[in-house]
Amino acid sequence: MNSILSSVLPAPEDPILSVYYACRDDPSPVKLNLTAGTYQSEEGKPHVLEVVRRAEQQLANDLSWNKEYLPLNGLADFNKLSAKLILGDDSLAVKENRVVTFQCLSGTGSLRVGAEFLAQHHQQRVIFVPNPTWGNHPNIFNMAGLSVEHYRYYDPETRGLDFKGLLEDLGAAPSGAIVVLQACAHNPTGVDPTFEQWEKIRKIVRSKSLLPFFDNAYQGFASGDIDSDAQAVRMFVADGDECLIALSYGKNMGLYGERVGSLTIVCKSEDVAKKVESQVLLVVRAMYLTPPIHGAAIVTTILKNSDMYKDWTIELKGMVDRILSMRQELYEALQARGTPGDWSHIIKQIGMFSFTGLNEKQVRLMAKEHHIYMTYDGRISIGGLSSKTVPRLADAIHAVVTRIA
Ligand SMILES: Cc1ncc(COP(=O)(O)O)c(C=O)c1O
Incomplete structure (x- = not known):
């Protein structure tokens, strides 16, 4: 036949x-x-983390819990807590209602939704990724219709950061280009910029009006501390300008197969955030309608409960140690x-x-x-x-x- x-x-x-x-x-x-x-x-x-097992038990015992569809943007509490995890407890951007967060399918799905949104709505379709970078970055961004370029990142001679090359390449990028920055624990090199270097990267990104897209797949996995590992992102958010952040709970909660993560978009104003939100919802609707419920419920249970949160950070530190x-x-x-x-x-x-x-x-x-x-x-x-x-x-x-x- x-x-x-x-x-x-x-x-x-x-x-x-x-x-x-x-x-x-x-x-x-x-x-x-x-x-x-x-x-x-x-x-x-x-x-499997002990605290994850406990959260699952708690959910299994809660007979009010159901399996209805989530809203297109996912569990509301999950989104609020995920934004807090990356932006910090007292984020001005959150207080000013210019942050939108979408529960997505782990880090990969969050990058993909962000890329699809940018391919449709951002005037500059070029996206710069580090050389080298996680092998799936080019696939994700190409699939969305963005054009992938590389900036220098790793120097095989020193086995460290090629900081000069990085600044030169970002400095030569076209204005408005998107730049992927791995927030911490860079994959594959294990080499991160120092905070002083991050500050210089921030300045060049902002002076060229580049749009930072943080890939935050390992928050907590670099230093063992959730807040320290968020420093680079928070440095950018503190200047009041815009960025996207893809967060994964795959590694830091060991929820690999649950596919739970979030896309946070920090905007300049509440008005912009509302428009952005409406467009991302259209992207999500056509891709998978609504995200899966179970992993997000586990994460929310842990982040909501101060004892569980503390136990999570102890287990996370244990993995890092x-x-x-x-x-x-x-x-x-x-x-x-x-x-x-x-x-x-x-x-x-x-x-x-x-x-x-x-x-x-x-x-x-x-x-x-x-x-x-x-x-x-x-x-x-x-x-x-x-x-x-x-x-x-x-x-x-x-x-x-x-x-x-
Ligand atoms: C840098 C980086 N980003 C994103 C991901 C995506 O992970 P996941 O989709 O499992 O959250 C990975 C996984 O290895 C990664 O290393």
Whole structure:
């Protein structure tokens, strides 16, 4: 029988997915998957926060809770609390009613809705993302019809921020262009600007009338503190100008598969905010009508209750501390083996990932001979390591670095 769809071409290979499939299909019992940005327990198992379990119990016991459709913009309390989480308790922008928040499908969905809105209503369709950046950024923005450009971000020589290059590229961007800024715990490099550098970035963004679109996928995961990790965003919001913020509860509450996040748009005035809100609602309506209820109910239960909120921040800090100790253990293991090169970036970088500096050939050898998987750019998820697996990883890094320069 003829296929009406036979002319469909296969999609080009996605480098991140191909590593994922290679790992999935590797029968080795000792394989180690460090590709995915998810936090695992010390036993190498998916980790559900205790406070999330409690919130779910509470919801299950509440017989007044139902499964009706949410409004197009999601749970009202969730939106209020999400805006507060990122903008702070005393946000002037919130008090002046010039902030609109939409419950969306995690960080990705929030970026996608924001991108669709901008593609339809912003006069400048160019969006600048850091080089390198999270692999899905270009897909999300291209799919919405925006034109993706890169600004310099990472310097492989110093394994740190290419601050001069960053300022030059943003300074040369066309006026009104959108600029994606990862709010903290930059993926994939683990390198964030200092607060002084953020201030200079803010000045150049504002002087060129660029529109900042913050990707806030890791709030709390950089420093272990929700407010410190929001500093960069709050610095921009405090100047009274506009920005978009995509917030994810995937990582900081471990709600990956619940797909819960928010898009917050800070506007110059209440009048602008009302117009923006009406247009974003049209975008949402045509995309998925209303967001899912369960994850947002969990988040709202936790954020609303001061005891649960406190317990969440303690658990979050616990995850961050375990990541920090994995960094330290890996660094020390490489030192102990006398592995050639300077590995101090492993303890300097922050967040879920480390950009190891391994090249693609070394990464392929790690998979082939040691059954250890990471993305081809040499990024490992520190959240996927444990004290048991660090020595194996260090042995493998030592072996490939010694064999291939
Ligand atoms: C920088 C960045 N932004 C956004 C996301 C989206 O995550 P999610 O859609 O699961 O919230 C990720 C996930 O890895 C990420 O690393």
